[in-house]
Amino acid sequence: MGETVEKRYRVGGMDCASCAAKIDTAVRRIPGVEDVSVSVTAGTMTVRHDGSSDLIAIEKKVASLGYTVSQVAGRLQVDTQADHSHHDHDHSDHDHAGHNHEAHDHAAEKAPDPLEGLHGHDAPMAGPWWQSKKGRLTISSGVALVVAYIIGHLVPTIAPYAFIVAMLVGLVPIAKRAATAALSGTPFSIEMLMTIAAVGAVIIHAGEEAATVVFLFLVGELLEGVAAGKARASIQSLTTLVPKRAFLEEGGTTREVPAESLSVGAIILVRPGDRIAADGAILSGESAIDEAPVTGESTPVRKGEGDAVFAGTVNGDAALRIKVTAAAADNTIARVVRLVEEAQESKAPTERFIDRFSRYYTPGVVVVAALVAILPPLLMGAAWDEWIYKGLAILLIGCPCALVISTPAAIAASLSSGARRGLLLKGGAVLETLGKVTAVALDKTGTLTEGKPQVTDVIAFGRDEADVLKYAAALETGSSHPLALAILARATAAGITLPAVTGAKALGGKGITGTVEGQPLFFGSPKAAAEQVPLSSDQTARITALNDDGKTVSVLIVGDTLAGAIAMRDEPRDDAKSGLEALTVAGIKTVMLTGDNHRAAEAIGKELGIQVRAELMPEDKQRIVNELKRGGSIVAKVGDGINDAPALATADVGIAMGGGTDVALETADAAILHGRVSDVAAMIALSKRTMRNIVENITIALGLKAVFLVTTIAGITGLWPAILADTGATVLVTINALRLLKPMT
Ligand SMILES: Nc1ncnc2c1ncn2[C@@H]1O[C@H](COP(=O)(O)OP(=O)(O)OP(=O)(O)O)[C@@H](O)[C@H]1O
Ligand SMILES: [Zn+2]
Numbered sequence: 030m031g032e033t034v035e036k037r038y039r040v041g042g043m044d045c046a047s048c049a050a051k052i053d054t055a056v057r058r059i060p061g062v063e064d065v066s067v068s069v070t071a072g073t074m075t076v077r078h079d080g081s082s083d084l085i086a087i088e089k090k091v092a093s094l095g096y097t098v099s100q101v102a103g104r105l106q107v108d109t110q111a112d113h114s115h116h117d118h119d120h121s122d123h124d125h126a127g128h129n130h131e132a133h134d135h136a137a138e139k140a141p142d143p144l145e146g147l148h149g150h151d152a153p154m155a156g157p158w159w160q161s162k163k164g165r166l167t168i169s170s171g172v173a174l175v176v177a178y179i180i181g182h183l184v185p186t187i188a189p190y191a192f193i194v195a196m197l198v199g200l201v202p203i204a205k206r207a208a209t210a211a212l213s214g215t216p217f218s219i220e221m222l223m224t225i226a227a228v229g230a231v232i233i234h235a236g237e238e239a240a241t242v243v244f245l246f247l248v249g250e251l252l253e254g255v256a257a258g259k260a261r262a263s264i265q266s267l268t269t270l271v272p273k274r275a276f277l278e279e280g281g282t283t284r285e286v287p288a289e290s291l292s293v294g295a296i297i298l299v300r301p302g303d304r305i306a307a308d309g310a311i312l313s314g315e316s317a318i319d320e321a322p323v324t325g326e327s328t329p330v331r332k333g334e335g336d337a338v339f340a341g342t343v344n345g346d347a348a349l350r351i352k353v354t355a356a357a358a359d360n361t362i363a364r365v366v367r368l369v370e371e372a373q374e375s376k377a378p379t380e381r382f383i384d385r386f387s388r389y390y391t392p393g394v395v396v397v398a399a400l401v402a403i404l405p406p407l408l409m410g411a412a413w414d415e416w417i418y419k420g421l422a423i424l425l426i427g428c429p430c431a432l433v434i435s436t437p438a439a440i441a442a443s444l445s446s447g448a449r450r451g452l453l454l455k456g457g458a459v460l461e462t463l464g465k466v467t468a469v470a471l472d473k474t475g476t477l478t479e480g481k482p483q484v485t486d487v488i489a490f491g492r493d494e495a496d497v498l499k500y501a502a503a504l505e506t507g508s509s510h511p512l513a514l515a516i517l518a519r520a521t522a523a524g525i526t527l528p529a530v531t532g533a534k535a536l537g538g539k540g541i542t543g544t545v546e547g548q549p550l551f552f553g554s555p556k557a558a559a560e561q562v563p564l565s566s567d568q569t570a571r572i573t574a575l576n577d578d579g580k581t582v583s584v585l586i587v588g589d590t591l592a593g594a595i596a597m598r599d600e601p602r603d604d605a606k607s608g609l610e611a612l613t614v615a616g617i618k619t620v621m622l623t624g625d626n627h628r629a630a631e632a633i634g635k636e637l638g639i640q641v642r643a644e645l646m647p648e649d650k651q652r653i654v655n656e657l658k659r660g661g662s663i664v665a666k667v668g669d670g671i672n673d674a675p676a677l678a679t680a681d682v683g684i685a686m687g688g689g690t691d692v693a694l695e696t697a698d699a700a701i702l703h704g705r706v707s708d709v710a711a712m713i714a715l716s717k718r719t720m721r722n723i724v725e726n727i728t729i730a731l732g733l734k735a736v737f738l739v740t741t742i743a744g745i746t747g748l749w750p751a752i753l754a755d756t757g758a759t760v761l762v763t764i765n766a767l768r769l770l771k772p773m774t
Contacts, residue, residue: 033063036084038074040067041097042163043257048096050384050433055090055213062087069434070441071373072261073101090213095206158251167247170199174244181237189236196240199247200227217391219428219755226421230748233414233421242425242748249756253430256763257438263770264369264445267362270322270341275306278350288340288357295353299344307340308360309351317345323361324703325450325772361702368455369448373441377457379723380436387429394427401742418748422741425751426734431758435726438766443719446770451702452712459698462682464716465663469612469709470654470676472668473623473630474599476686477609477637477706480511480669482599484519485580490568490591495525497593501552501585503527503545508535512583515597538624538646538672540583551586554626555594556644558584562591576628579636606637608706613638615710618662622650624672650676667709670697684709722769726762733758 043049049067056065056076064077076087084100091098158164177195181188200223207220223246230239276298277286283298288306291297296312299305305318315333320326320342329345332338338351340360357363376384402420405411440457447454454460471477487494502520505513506527520527533543540553551561555572558564564572564584572582572594580596602608612619620640623630627643634641642653650666654676657664666673666680669687677683677697685697687704701708737754740746 032080033077034080036076036078036087037101038076038088038091039099039101040072040074040091042161042254043067043069043072043096048094050387051094051210051213051215051218052091052096054215055094055210056087058214059083059086059090066374066376068370068373068437068441069257070261070437071264071370073370073374074098075374093209094213095202095209158255161254163247163251163254166199166202167244167251170195170244170247173198174240177237177240189234192236192240193231196227196231196236196243199240199243200224203243203246217395217427219391219430222391222395222424222427223752226424226748229417229421229424233417235418235748238748242752245749245752245756249752249759252756253434253759253763256760256767257434259763259767261441263442263767264366264448267322267341267366267449270304271357271360271362272304272306276300291353291357293353293356297351297353299349299351301344301346301348303344305338305340305342305344305349305351307351307353307357308355309338309353311336311338312350312352314347314349316347316349319343319345322449323451326703365448365453365702368453369444372444372454372456372459373437375456375458377436377440377461379461379720380440380457383433383436383727387433390429390432391427394423397738398423398427415744419741419744422746422748422751423738425748426737426741426754428755430755431730431733431762432727434759435730435762435766436723438763439719439722439726439769442766442769443715443722446772447712447715450708450711450772451705452708452715453700453702454712455698459682460716460719462663462716463665463699463713464720466617466665466682466713468618468620468657468662469665469667470620470622470650470657470680471609471639471666471706471709472650472673472686473621473625473633474511475669476667477605477621477639478599478601478633480599480687482511482515482581482597484515484595485598486575486594486596487519488571488594488596490584490593492587492592494593495523497585497595498523499525499527500545500550500587500592501583501595503530504533504541504543504550504552506530507533508541510535510541511599512581512597513541516595548588553583554644555582555584556626558586558591562586562589564591568594573628576626577632579629579632581625581629601633601637602704602706605706608708608710609637609639611707611710612713615713617710617713620653620657622653622668622673622676647672647675651679654679665709665713667701684712719769722766726765729761729765730758733761 040052043052049069052067052074053065056062061078061081062076063079065074067074074091088098159168173195177188177191180191203220204224207218207224210218211221223243227239227243230236230242271288273288274285275288275291276283277291278296278298291307297306297309301316311332311334313334315331317329318332318338319329320339322341323339337354339362341362355361398420401423402417405416406413436457440460443460444454454463474480487498489497498516498520502516502525505516528545530543530545533541535541536553536557539557540551542549542551544550551558555564568591572584575582575596578598580598582594582596584594585592609619620642621630621634622645623641623643624645625643630641630643645653650673654664654666658681664680665682665684666676667684667686668677670677670685677685682699683697685700687701699712701712733754737746737751741751
């Protein structure tokens with residue numbers, strides 16, 4: 030067996046959700062194909078095959094079922110390193126977290142693919158509906174119907190034939206699709222039901238109605254397509270926020286170039302009031318930037334030199350010079366769109382259940398229809414025509430469209446609505462689990478706090494203060510621990526020249542060691558230090574007092590004596606307190622997990638009103654998540670992947686904060702791009718809202734069918750209300766799902 034290959038396609042024309050099942054079944058039968066996933070809402074398909082499959086055969090098969098298909102280059106990446114660009118401080122390759130710098134660099138190495146995800150090559154959505162194949166067919170069918178009515182009026186004797194011709198105009202293409210679907214493994218497609226119903230109606234001399242029903246069916250499909258297209262457009266429209274052109278500064282002059290041609294490192298000028306054309310960092314200028322399109326935050330943010338900006342955001346009052354940090358295909362918006370599209374292919378448990386259910390539903394209805402048509406005339410001598418007619422109407426009720434679209438439509442709208450404010454979810458399953466979360470464990474550093482500690486005190490025990498700072502900073506040179514960055518910044522500010530360090534080694538959760546000027550050094554937590562050198566009660570008291578102010582203290586050992594200590598404080602995020610409150614109000618238990626010292630952590634915990642578990646090693650964090658799970662909680666873990674990647678992976682839902690590190694995003698199920706603690710509660714609320722929407726949708730779909738099943742048997746409604754029941758329900762369900770696109774209040 031060859032190597033497994035994945036190919037992605039855009040599939041146009043999937044209006045009815047049962048389309049997905051049809052394509053899935055057909056493509057799966059092609060030799061070599063191992064797995065297929067189709068998303069109606071995203072209009073995409075991913076095919077996994079063993080390399081031996083005939084790719085042309087796959088495309089031909091999909092085309093023969095009546096859809097447009099085009100291959101998308103490359104596999105979409107489910108990571109969002111794009112976010113690195115807006116961290117002024119990025120501690121992703123924490124040495125003590127045990128992963129190296131290489132992991133961090135692969136974003137730059139990955140060749141950007143300008144075609145990928147950016148252009149909505151969704152052919153059917155390109156023009157107005159009447160220019161599409163389906164649109165033209167619907168119009169022809171309608172015109173033929175009107176002509177048949179007129180002829181029928183003028184020459185009543187040939188009316189039946191006129192209606193048969195009118196019906197065939199619409200029915201022939203439908204019947205063809207029915208035949209292809211049947212041959213590719215879906216015998217009871219809606220097209221088949223429609224064909225049987227129409228032909229049957231003609232046989233029992235209801236040609237006029239047959240022609241009307243075919244026309245209504247086509248209108249319904251068109252409406253479904255419009256509604257589904259709207260959901261799709263909502264996420265794709267994000268890409269249109271990025272301007273097509275940019276002003277490139279090169280060789281002392283400025284010229285206008287296509288935004289797509291900008292490479293990393295290029296310098297662009299953004300005029301006041303313009304949309305920014307690329308993700309970048311401000312080189313010069315200061316301005317208020319409206320980030321609403323990307324973060325959902327309506328108040329403009331003041332940004333100046335060194336700050337990161339996103340493509341698609343609007344520059345305020347001043348001109349900016351920006352250094353591009355991501356190619357067009359890799360900018361935040363492009364990545365978000367890709368992630369959302371891909372997420373739609375990963376199905377929620379409810380969706381999978383509905384899919385399975387609908388596979389029985391349609392054949393079940395066919396059986397009921399047959400019984401209704403046959404039994405009353407046979408057993409009770411009722412009129413054949415009347416009951417066959419009823420049977421045919423019931424056939425039309427067998428279309429599972431509304432039911433099948435009920436879940437993915439809501440999930441698609443919800444994923445897209447979340448993405449628009451920086452809440453990324455990797456799929457329907459995550460969305461579903463999130464709504465059930467009962468406990469949230471949050472990391473301290475970089476999650477509840479800004480992750481930008483400042484040195485507050487430098488204390489000399491054995492050496493003078495300048496030496497303490499010098500040695501500590503020298504040790505931290507290669508480290509990207511938030512504490513290291515704080516110390517290096519302080520040393521730089523003090524103008525200290527750093528001696529060289531050899532053999533520097535991070536000790537996860539403890540500190541760092543190395544040799545400077547021939548002396549072995551350790552710099553790290555007092556607890557770890559105490560294992561090497563005893564601390565006097567005086568020294569301990571000094572440290573404890575600092576801890577009680579919420580400061581983290583690391584101590585320096587030079588040789589085998591205590592040299593000094595450095596205290597740092599990392600401020601809680603602005604919305605940490607209110608964000609945690611929102612979780613409590615929603616009845617969710619919260620706990621802070623940290624590697625930091627007990628007292629320091631308690632001090633911050635008290636400020637924020639959250640229960641604290643401190644002095645934890647990475648495996649302790651994982652153990653606590655497991656304990657919570659065993660205690661019956663559905664646990665979400667929020668962190669940045671530094672020290673907590675195992676805990677993120679263990680939790681029912683792992684949420685990467687602030688985009689997080691590569692590690693966090695590989696193990697996380699969801700990401701909060703904009704570092705707001707309140708977004709955790711918002712994400713859970715979005716999930717709950719979505720699940721409610723799904724229940725409403727299923728009720729609408731099944732409810733309408735039930736009503737029409739009864740009225741059909743009772744003889745109150747006939748063929749065309751039956752077809753309207755399905756298309757009507759599909760449209761209703763889609764509109765209801767689209768409500769999720771509106772931002773929450
Ligand atoms: N590079 C380092 N420099 C100085 N101290 C360190 C370093 N690494 C770890 N420490 C010490 O070990 C303690 C635990 O570190 P760890 O990295 O596990 O937690 P953290 O990242 O500070 O907090 P959190 O668990 O909330 O993310 C720190 O509070 C600090 O005292
Ligand atoms: Zn349908």
